[in-house]
Amino acid sequence: MVMTAMAAMDTHGAERAVTVVLVSAIASGQGKTTSTAALARKLARLGKSVRVFKTGPDFIDPMMLERASRHAVQSLDLWMVGQKQSQAMLAQAAQQADVILIEGVMGLYDGNPSSADLARAFAVPVLAVVDASAMAQTVGAVVMGLRDFGPVQLAGVVANRVASTGHARMIAEAMRDIPLIATLPRQQQALPERHLGLVLPDEVVALEQILDRLADQLELDLDAWDALPKLVFSPPAAPILPSLLSGRTIAIARDAAFAFLYPANLDCLRELGAEPVFFSPLNDEPVPAGADALYLPGGYPELHGQALARASRWQQSMRKVHAAGMPILAECGGMMVLTEKLVDKQESTWPMLGLLPGTVVMQNRLAALGAQAWNTPQGSLRGHAFHYSRFETPMQPQMYTQKHTQKHADGEAGEAVYCDGNLTASYFHSYFPSNPQAAAALFLRRKP
Structure with missing residues (x-):
């Protein structure tokens, strides 16, 4: 019989209000991992306690995000992990964090369940990453489509590969009521990849310097960030598993x-x-x-x-x-x-x-x-x-x-x-x- 229900024991702690966003995009290759890593490192430098999750099955992105946030990165998934356990993991992270970042998988609506399904299940607002290198005002149309198709609660946008402050201004004006939360310029040194995704963090030369530079280059609108809605979490019940492997x-x-x-x-x-x-x-x-x-x-x-x-x-x-x-x-x-x-x-x-x-x-x-x-x-x-x-x-x-x-x-x-x-x-x-x-x-x- 599958163990889905877990007995609970008394827990200590109080309800906590935490900023939580799901970082997603229209497709892979837009810069979700880079943007999430830059945001995690930037917020940590600003004195925030940051925890990061990765949507869906993945091994390599979480390793990179662990280096950026300096905390272990767990998977969230409505099917593999399950809604109940995902909720418990979020609640546990909220006991230690000021900010929770959840990196999505593929495009926002891709897969079953999708990143959008996860965001809606936990009422998490979406932060859309858009590769703006070959467009300006059209970013507004893209993000409005992302917001309305589901729909999802769209918290704002990270414009990636922005050419200049003028380029960023055109993007911001085109998005009407959707805030431009952050921008990242085009990168001369990107995180390298191979056939299963990113290379392992220990193989990237000067990874800490790359992450620090990304944080330096991330232009974050702190007023817009601080205005994001907060989610309230109660302390989760502690799981009790049978000691089937005791002493082994x-x-x-x-x-x-x-x-x-x-x-x-x-x-x-x-x-x-x-x-x-x-x-x-x-x-x-x-x-x-x-x-x-x-x-x-x-x-x-x-x-x-x-x-x-x-x-x-x-x-x-x-x-x-x-x-x-x-x-x-x-x-x-x-x-x-x-x-x-x-x-x-x-x-x-x-x-x-x-x-x-x-x-x-x-x-x-x-x-x-x-x-x-x-x-x-x-x-x-x-x-x-x-x-x-x-x-x-x-x-x-x-x-x-x-x-x-x-x-x-x-x-x-x-x-x-x-x-x-x-x-x-x-x-x-x-x-x-x-x-x-x-x-x-x-x-x-x-x-x-």
Whole structure:
């Protein structure tokens, strides 16, 4: 049975009125992440306590926003996270923050549920980011359309890639009753990207200086900002989860090759009683001694094929714990390293662990994108898939049980889930709090 209702315990705190905006746009590529990061850093410099959320399943944008705000960035999503849990997370953040920024996903009305659906569910006003580099007065028409199509409560606009003060003035005049909250000039140095989105923060040279410069260049109308409506939050009830993983140590790979990990997943494991310990396969660190289970999250193993192929101590420890029957969960990039071979985008072939027969091949075409659910014996575990590789495998049914997740959009079969004893592997990224019992079961030994 899926755990949706949680028992409550007494909480301390009082109602708090907080400025909350959802930062969205007409499409991807308008500068939502850049604008959200600049706004978070700017407000923090002004003495505000800022918390940031990211709409929908995402790993890389939250890492960048965490660096900008200096606080962990959680996901909000009406389907994967759920409305009740999203509300609780907002209420918890409001106990510590003066400002909550929620970065949307894609365009304001894209997806089901969309960023607009989230904004309406929690009565959050929208701050629209518009790339104004090739228009001026037409910005007014764009933002009025964004406001009225849904409609949504439009708090104001961030005009991105503005050429001059005169350009900004034309935009402001064209928007009539919609305030121009902030402007950003065209950037000579943008945040770099690769096939799954932004690069990891630790790979960006002088990231702190870039974020500081963005904050410096963000022209924020403080009067307009202070005039934004505030939302009132009551202290949330503290969740109580069963101690299904009490006393268990879970080894988690974490480095540039295995970086795609929801902060909420770590929180959930701890609330279930587990102690996470981290290690780096890229640094050839073995699975930590004393671990009871192993978690290989997704990431960019295809960018580190040579290092992983040469990490003999890590490889030896992985084969040893698998042979001993240790519960192993491998997601996306974590699954890729369990195969026999990995072919990267340069067509170089790297030997991997060989625990799953077959080869992973990187491709230019997106292989899967979207929310999915896995119907486990403990109920539905929600999450998503996003990858550019394919898994070519001759797996035999008598050796492996093959199951599938289900796509949220149309109910069709999603990613395959491969099970071999206590090893579970898939391109599917699980969001543990959607079903803590199902998550816990992945780290417990299965009966033969």
